[in-house]
Amino acid sequence: MVVVTSEPREDNFKRVIKRSYSDDSESEVARKKIKTEGEKKRRVKREQKEEEEAEEYEWWRDQNGDKDDTIRWTQLEHQGVLFPPEYVPHGVPxxxxxxxxxxxxxxxxxxxxxxxxxxxxxxxxxxxxxxxxxxxxxxxxxxxxxxxxxxxxxxxxxxxxxxxxxxxxxKKQMSKEEKAALLEERKMIEEKYGYCILDGRREKVGNFRIEPPGLFRGRGAHPKTGCYKRRVRAEQITINIGKDAKIPEPPKGSKWGNVIHDQTVTWLAMWKENVNDNTKYVFLAAGSSLKGQSDLKKYEKARELKKHIVRIRKDYMAALTSSDGKTRQRATALYLIDRFALRAGNEKGDDQADTVGCCSLRYEHVTFEDGKVVFDFLGKDSIRYYNKVEVHPAVYRNLVSFQRAAKTPGNLLFSLINTVELNKHLSSLMPGLSAKVFRTYNASHTFQQELEKQDVTPASSIHELTLAYNRANRQVAVLCNHQRAVAKNFSGQLSKIADRLMGLRYECRRHIDLLKPNLTDLSLADRAKYDLAPFEQACRDDPDRPITTEWLYSYFADLLTKDIERLEKKKASDATQSNLDSIEEKLASLSSELSTLNSKKEALSSSKSSKPYIPEMYRLTFNSIDKSFSTIQRLYTRIVATKTALVDKDENKTTALGTSKINYIDPRITVSWCKKFDIPVEKFFPKTLREKFKWAMHADKNFKF
DNA sequence: CCGGTCACTTAGAAAGAGTCCA
DNA sequence: TGGACTCTTTCTAAGTGACCGG
The missing domain is CATH 1.10.10.41 (Yeast DNA topoisomerase - domain 1)
Structure with a gap:
């Protein structure tokens, strides 16, 4: 959907145009594109103009390369952490x-x-x-x-x-005032805890709220899921803060566990969680300079890999047939990591869910079918990775032999290597290279390529451009196996759309049937103006869901029911003496048609009447060629839109696009593409992402990953 | 080398906000 | 106009990978 909904968004857009699109004449198109949309759709009004236009520190402008990067800050002031409220008993048994x-x-x-x-x-x-x-x-x-x-x-x-x-x-029923008060309170808290001073600048803190107690919600078959995650007390917390900063006040009657001044780390507070003994940190927000710097670094490292990738690939391809077993395993693992974006696969303990990555793949996770390799295992977050793929013959042979060597389920496929070793090897091929860099590299690279493949021009509509972008995005999400749970009522939603599509097709067809006989008298030239072929094509039946008489009766029954409902409402709300009679009359005829329809439907199975009955009020009468034709055109547009919506929805049902957008695709690709195609970056980066990717916003339109 | 620790990135679910549509 | 649906944000679990000490 293309929606510019609210004031702030429009604002942002203008600002971004001004700030980063230097050539004004070029942005004219984009501005127009937005303007009409914006005017049409804008409804909600909100004040809030600020969005902190404060003179921002643009750290990316003065990156003088290799400073001492072990010291992450020199000044750090913050307010500590916010504890959840104490428990208030309710007394319900x-x-x-x-x-x-x-x-x-x-x-x-x-x-x-x-x-x-x-x-x-x-x-x-x-x-x-x-x-x-x-x-x-x-x-x-x-x-x-x-x-x-x-x-x-x-x-x-x-x-x-x-x-x-x-x-x-x-809580839902709370009055406006109460809700506003709650919001105000939240704002106050955010104002206090939500920011810190980092090297003289005010920066946002991420998770300043201490995690409330609860039951540990482990993913997948986690052996500890449901364990009691206890309330965290100040005594368990270590505060990290500048030497000269005022130490934040712990809650009354308590003391911080520890206060340190470690400039080599970026966390503001830390504690140990009791269920898995994991360390939890309070970090700065994603939009902060510290996070931004390492984000930029991550992508630059991935771009560095570009320069080495040919050599590295050659290297591991050659090693696939090495006489040394270890080398062969390493090469094979690298092949999988590079080709299928598998994770490294560190070993895990028994007190965690049994999930694997490349190096921890076991006997049972690969099978061989029709000369292809089938991967089937649970990866991070117990998300299933299932992929039937063709691989290089040497890789196939290796996998077969590794599996044979593993003998039985439960044993490692890559028995001679591990992630530490793999990464050591990688860093010898390129400084700083590790397995995860391949995921970043391949994701960004794929995205750029897919985007280039898309059949769009700067003249394309926002809708088409958005679709193109999301398609490229989806390719990456599929590559990285980013999934999401199918929405609760997904199949219901799907069939609803499919039903709507069927209705539209039917309507389109009967309008065509109505118009067609009236065209025969026209001259050949005139007839060409009313070419119905594409529309006829569009309203042809879906072979999986043909329009039957039975369906037709349900369709009309549905229309009748809805019309009746509407009228009933009208009767109840604004019936005056004068129109009451006509409403009643209409209602009566509608419900009589409904019962006629129902009895026809009942009779369907016994009598095979060839011509379906159509309620009187839905019969069509021919008016004029032009009117009829434009109705068909309108219906056609809706059919096309509904069809794409259907395909899109289905393709999207289990694919999560967000993760790759947030973590794997170099944002500069998006920014430069937006500039090239004259589309505001807001279309793809919502507020928080624009914040996170501040450093990428001035990317040149010719930026290449 | 190995196991543990540490710090950080990456991940989907859940909550919340915004929008759409009848 | 409100309830369903969708998009965005928040939350915190689950990874990666470097380092350290024995």
Whole structure:
């Protein structure tokens, strides 16, 4: 969709045009493109003009290469972290064997964490349930009170769940003023904790909120999912801050665990989480100079790989047939990492979900079919990687032999190498090179290529350009296997669109049938003006979903039902004495048609009447050639739009475009493309991404990755 | 070399905000 | 006009890879 919806966006657009599109005449087209759209769609008005136009430090302008990059800052001031509110008991019981059980606050809190997730996948996950229940039993055993609770299956958390639902509902029903007050409060907090002073500049802090307690929500088959993630106290937190800065005040009655002044790291605070013993950090926001610098560095490193890639590929291709087993394994792994954008695959512990990357692939993760290799394994976040691919014969032979050597499921395919070794080898080929650089390189490179392949010109509409961009984006997302859960009601949504499309096709066809006989008397030249061929093509039946009489009856029944609803509403809301009669009359005829239709439908199976019945109010009458023709044109446009929407939706159902846009595609490719095609970068980078990619916004229109 | 630690990037889910459409 | 749907932001889990000490 092409929508310029609100004031700020329009504002941004103008500013970006002014700031980074130096040639004014060129931006004229783009401005026009936006203007009409903007005028048409703009509705919501919001004040908020600021968006901090403060004289910004443009760090990317003075990158004098190799400064000491172990020191990350010289001045650092911040306000510390924000703790979640203390627990407030609600006193809602759970049921055990149907009997109410009231819980002391600490236990009630824990149980509440579970009750809130009752209707989610976590709540239904046996591991999650078991881990949670063990935690609960532990807490109960430590309590002075005696609880009757012994078995999970005899618990009923519904009362608490329903209580939470009710609360959510109430929150939704809050008055405007209350909501505004809440927002104000949030703003105040952000103002205080959301910023720090870094080398004299005010920069945004990312996650200054301490993670609230809850149940650990591990992904996939994580053995610890459902474990109690405890409340974090000031005593567990280490603050990192400038020597001269004022140390932030810990909550009353508490002390920071530690305060350090480490200039070689970028975090402001750190603590250890209790479930997996992982370290959690408070970092600056993605749009900060520190993050921006390393982002730029990442892409520059990937571009550096461009200069070496031919040699490196030659190198590992040759090594595929090395007599040394280790070398052969390394080369094969590199081939997979380079060709299929696999992750390195560090080894993992037993207390984590069983997921793999390249080096940790096992016997069972590859099979061989029709001369191709099938990869099927769970990768990061337990996302399934399934790919049936053709590979170089040497790679095929190697994989077969590695698998044979592994003998049985559970054993490593690449038994002689690991990520450390692989990366060591890579860094010997190019300084700073590691496995993950290939993902960045291939993603950005693919994106640029795909974008060039697209059949668009600067004259193309915004819609076409957006489509082209997203297609290229999608190629990258597929390459990197970035997935998302299929939306809850996806198939319903799909068939809804498909149904709408069928309706449009039908309407288009009957209008064509109506018009056609009227064209025969026209002169040949005139007839050419009303060429129906493309429209006839468009409204041809989808072979998978032909228009049957049965469908037709449902279609009209649907139309009738909707019309009736509309009229009923009208009757209820603004019926006056004068129009009440006509409304009633219409209603009566509609419902009589509806019952006629229903009985016709009933009779369908028995009698095979050839001509479907059409309710009177939906029969068409011919008016004029021009009118009829323009109706067909309109319908055609809608058919085409609906068709693309359908294809797009289906292709997008499991592919997540965001991850590659945020992490893998050099933003300068997008910026330069936007400049070349005269389309505002806002179309592809929402506010936070523009913030994150500030450093890329002035990329030249001839920028090449 | 190896295992552990540390710091950082990358990831999908969930929450929240905005928009669309009947 | 409000409820469904979509897009954006936030949240925090899950990776990568360097380094360190034995």
């Amino acid at each position: 759970i049921l055990y064997d149907g009997e109410k059980v009231y819980l002391e606050p600490e236990i009630e809190e824990l149980v509440g964490f579970f009750a809130a997730l009752l209707e989610t996948e976590h709540g239904a996950n046996p591991t999650f349930q078991r881990n949670f229940f063990n935690e609960l039993k532990l807490l109960m055993s430590k309590s002075k009170r005696k609880y009757p609770i012994k078995e999970f299956s005899r618990c009923d958390f519904r009362p608490m769940y329903e209580y939470f639902q009710k609360q959510k509902e109430e």
